[in-house]
């Protein structure tokens with residue numbers, strides 16, 4: 285056992301995902317409140333102007349009410365050191381969410397009880413299921429009229445293909461919300477609208493066995509309904525199985541109301557009981573155990589110009605093993621050199637705290653002079669291994685992009701390249717036509733707006749985007765064997781190259797891909813770039 289094993293073992297690192305407005309921010313605030321990180325829930329981020337802090341560094345987020353960027357928060361609760369990774373609340377940014385999930389050991393999914401799994405989030409949540417990490421569901425806003433509980437669970441199972449196991453069960457909703465039934469303790473925790481922002485709930489626990497008392501407290505009809513629903517659930521619902529939870533196949537579900545602070549602490553306690561300590565990660569030398577190795581980390585996010593006061597570029601990394609010490613030298617494996625990390629910091633809301641030490645499970649941000657890429661590994665100078673890469677999603681929307689003022693070519697190229705390095709967009713060029721036009725590919729169309737906004741605001745370059753009809757992109761796997769110039773596709777196929785010069789093809793539909801393969805025997809196409 286190292287002297288830091290204990291520190292690692294008390295780390296819990298999770299990502300929080302939700303549809304915009306489902307209550308992710310409110311829930312996070314209440315978590316922080318329990319952890320004593322803030323005194324008044326809401327002072328970290330609220331909708332009131334004075335409280336805009338955590339993630340709305342971009343006007344676009346405010347205008348659309350979605351968070352485009354993600355941030356990291358750390359707090360202490362019950363002896364645990366908890367890292368929350370916030371994620372963008374829109375599926376157009378699901379690639380970013382996927383990267384953030386790579387840095388997390390589990391995920392909390394917040395669902396609005398009156399909406400269920402919403403169209404906009406379907407893809408986002410699926411990304412979470414794809415990662416196969418434990419997912420904990422909080423169904424929020426029970427103080428408002430909610431959908432039928434069975435329907436809500438059904439929705440999750442059908443839409444996301446993951447089994448559900450309710451840990452508690454709501455009794456009514458909206459004005460008729462009486463509380464939740466705790467299935468393990470077999471008691472009802474009654475609801476009374478607690479005061480916004482206070483830590484102390486006024487909930488009372490009444491055992492199910494004490495029926496007379498229960499009827500008096502919450503009314504006869506709700507008790508009858510609860511008993512009926514419990515009978516149904518016991519007959520039909522999935523049994524609790526911690527192994528299935530940890531394999532990401534079964535999601536424990538809690539109900540509550542983040543706004544009135546009901547059910548939040550119960551959820552947090554259950555969550556901490558079931559989630560894991562920092563997990564081992566796969567590298568090219570095998571699995572790396574967090575407690576058994578010296579410092580190692582991987583970069584999962586790069587963000588430039590996060591804060592206007594600091595016009596710099598920050599690389600976010602997840603520490604996967606050992607202890608990080610600000611004075612230590614580390615090996616940047618992909619860069620092939622040993623270095624000291626510059627200005628290591630913990631990015632808390634809009635505050636930055638210089639860090640002296642951190643442990644496996646923690647997220648640190650370091651100043652990046654343009655040397656890091658997403659997926660890079662850092663480790664002790666005595667070691668040399670690489671963590672498995674972070675996949676790049678194939679863009680599904682394409683546009684030709686030009687700067688309006690031709691004199692600003694330099695800024696334009698610099699800006700667009702930097703934004704591409706952050707992984708927010710992918711850029712391509714015409715293949716061998718000599719044209720300098722840039723084609724941008726994105727996973728979700730909102731990323732076009734972000735690109736336009738950022739170029740204007742951060743680089744002072746106005747652009748014009750002309751959308752292109754392509755929806756599919758394929759890299760040419762066997763480019764050495766193929767004469768790209770003579771490749772014959774369909775009339776709507778387009779030959780382009782990525783920033784590394786790799787040739788690839790854009791197609792309008794899947795039929796054209798098949799046709800092109802048929803016409804060019806031996807051609808091997810791939811949805812991913814392997815270079």
Ligand code: G4P
Pocket residue numbers: 302303304305306307308309310311330331332373424425426427428540541542543544
């Ligand atoms: P998000 O981060 O997922 O986008 O959601 P956020 O927490 O910002 O919550 C969205 C809105 O829903 C907020 O209202 C918030 O107060 C409300 N809300 C969150 N949890 C609950 C809940 O349990 N019950 C009810 N009734 N409302 C809830 P808003 O009017 O948009 O903002 P604000 O002025 O209240 O801050």
